[in-house]
Amino acid sequence: MGKSNLELVIECDNFPYYEDNRAAYTENLNNYHAFRVSGCDATLGYVLNSVIEKFPWTEHWAIDSAAKTLTLVAPADADPALRSKLIAESIAEAVKQGTFEVLKGWRNENYPVFGPGGEYLLEMERCASCLFGVVTYGAHMTAYVEDETGLKLWIPRRAKNKQTYPSMLDNTVAGGMCTGEKPFECIVREAMEEASLPEAEVRHLIRARGCVTYHHVRDVRAGGETGLLQPEVEYVYDLKLDASVIPTPCDNEVEEFKLLSVAEVKEALAKGEFKPNCAVVIIDFFIRHGLLMAETEPDFLDIQARLHRRLEFPTASHA
Amino acid sequence: MGKSNLELVIECDNFPYYEDNRAAYTENLNNYHAFRVSGCDATLGYVLNSVIEKFPWTEHWAIDSAAKTLTLVAPADADPALRSKLIAESIAEAVKQGTFEVLKGWRNENYPVFGPGGEYLLEMERCASCLFGVVTYGAHMTAYVEDETGLKLWIPRRAKNKQTYPSMLDNTVAGGMCTGEKPFECIVREAMEEASLPEAEVRHLIRARGCVTYHHVRDVRAGGETGLLQPEVEYVYDLKLDASVIPTPCDNEVEEFKLLSVAEVKEALAKGEFKPNCAVVIIDFFIRHGLLMAETEPDFLDIQARLHRRLEFPTASHA
Structure with missing residues (x-):
């Protein structure tokens, strides 16, 4: 056949649809933290809990286990370049420590992430995008x-x-x-x-x-x-x-x-x-x-x- | 412009999207009852609570106010023709009583309703379909x-x-x-x-x-x-x-x-x-x-x- x-x-x-099974959808979301950046009121992707546990987060990140959020905390006047630099530093540390298999597929290409109005927020190395679950x-x-x-x-x-x-x-x-x-x-x-x-x-x-x-x-x-x-x-x-x-x-x-x-x-x-x-x-x-x-x-x-x-x-x- | x-x-x-505002979506659903037919485990449409209150339901209908469901109760061996006949009788009564404005736009055309496997379940007069919220x-x-x-x-x-x-x-x-x-x-x-x-x-x-x-x-x-x-x-x-x-x-x-x-x-x-x-x-x-x-x-x-x-x-x- x-x-x-x-x-x-x-x-x-x-990825599940809410309307197919509301309880299962909500249950499944418990496997992830919502990826956010300070100053932007939107979830940009879902990060597996196992990634949250293993990633070598720096002082620029806030994890709220109750609300299940991972937030990049950048200064209030941060621009895309600064946000991208902070993320790049964290990804570089994870590469150095050999934390994730996917980071061994380094592409040296940056993928953009956008905010609620379609505005450019930050960029990150292509092979890291699935760790943050971004579009x-x-x-x-x-x-x-x-x-x-x-x-x-x-x-x-x-x-x-x-x-x-x-x-x-x-x-x-x-x-x-x-x-x-x-x-x-x-x-x-x-x-x-x-x-x-x-x-x-x-x-x-x-x-x-x-x-x-x-x-x-x-x-x-x-x-x-x-x-x-x-x-x-x-x-x-x-x-x-x-x-x-x-x-x-x-x-x-x-x-x-x-x-x-x-x-x-x-x-x-x-x-x-x-x-x-x-x-x-x-x-x-x-x-x-x-x-x-x-x-x-x-x-x-x-x-x-x-x-x-x-x-x-x-x-x-x-x- | x-x-x-x-x-x-x-x-x-x-109609609202769940992912845009989960609380507002769920709140909005309280305005409706889910339309179902006995023997079929699926919601076929959403019926406004005001329709539930006004419609001249017969003994072939069960309303569960807690679960917010409206169910056409047909015999276990009912076929599409029987289900359609029961619905047609109820709609005819509503027309007779002049219950709904939309029923004054009688088209004399029947629209089909399908079940979870795409199978034909029943039909109803075109202008009544929006009362039941069916596709x-x-x-x-x-x-x-x-x-x-x-x-x-x-x-x-x-x-x-x-x-x-x-x-x-x-x-x-x-x-x-x-x-x-x-x-x-x-x-x-x-x-x-x-x-x-x-x-x-x-x-x-x-x-x-x-x-x-x-x-x-x-x-x-x-x-x-x-x-x-x-x-x-x-x-x-x-x-x-x-x-x-x-x-x-x-x-x-x-x-x-x-x-x-x-x-x-x-x-x-x-x-x-x-x-x-x-x-x-x-x-x-x-x-x-x-x-x-x-x-x-x-x-x-x-x-x-x-x-x-x-x-x-x-x-x-x-x-």
Whole structure:
């Protein structure tokens, strides 16, 4: 039988929903502390209690065990640079002490965290973001060819030696958004870096198609500690290519690109061959292109809602 | 300034979210009883306490004031026809007694209600569905023309004498789904009835594009009692037309069709000229067509999530 589309979506969007079981949802929240920064009245992420216990917190942090909050205490006039410096110092100490497996996947890329009005609050090293459970942002593009025989998608296979999800199928182009980066510029850069697609052509033909959002609880496949939270926004783009344009690996992250029919992609999805969040982007692509519909997909409505989860934390404004 | 896109979406999706204010959400729920049917372990809708007090309940109903539930008590072997008959009898009595304003808008159309596995449980008269707060279903189609000068949308104005939202702008074609009807067949039928679009052409060119979902609290504009709940699913379709095809009113629900540019539609949205749920469908259309994006819309992420709200009731499976 293989995996259903709803099963694939739930592999990615696996943090509980309040409306499904109110008692279980509330009980589950007891496993976390709410991450906050002084002067900002919002929970920015959920931190596992085991992380609270192990992390080498400095004097800049306040932990309230009763209220279950972890607060970065910065001076009243602190700006993003100062908050980021305080967090970076604490993360550096945790790296030095070898406290967390996930910190061994150092990327040297900073991910931004936003406040209730979408304002930029601070940044932190990419691989530390799941320790704090903050929302992360990326952009995914699906390149496809369409003729009278139907639609085909350009699908890459990840390199065998990738740290995460080696040899799994991926979206044509995908990347995380660092501080200051906007979704469109991110995807244009990645299209050159990952698929050697010419910038001018990408800028001309690419189309913004919305986003998918999900709240992921990390398992062993992500590497490092399990149970860490990763609420995520992926801006999605389509690129309709002429049959003559062929994406080719540029950096060493991709092994090869193949042009697969919709039937072949659906088969690979059911076999679990796609990286989980890439499966979600493909399912959104199929819905938007009329290739998956209410009459053929029994879980259509639950899938559509879960693909666009309203995250319980403030999110970015890129306008 | 006019209305922002987020304001337009919130006019439609205005039932509170738990994650925005947990105490206020829980407090608000005290205004309702949960609608259930015996033998089915799910809440099918929320019924205003004032409806519970006024409705002429028969012996087939059980009200638990402590648990705040309203249960249709049918025999253990009841089928959808029997449940529907019991509800119809109660609604007929309320009509006879003139208990509710909304029942004066009798449509003589039955709307289906589904259980936790998407199975059909019962049906009830369309205009009564908001008294029980059950999920309703519809289909909306946006017809458009696209050439080198850009994209234009076929926008109708509702007839002056329509019961609801007279003279407001609408989607090209839209209609509610009665029991047994599937979204695709619904929209093809409505395309003929409302816009005189030829069936063969519609079947050939129409494309399923997903759905929008929202949880609406009715205000004066909907007519009748206010505060009634209307959680709703609207399946969305696009129809790209040749410039030579011109939708024309067929029944007397539409006054006229106009071909409006994207700028004209955005201006009409900001002026509040669209029927609220049609505004939501247009905003989804703009996002899917790359006409509204993260770099230009400050509320992009909240809008995307609210357009696809995960309803807290079971929903249909049309597969």
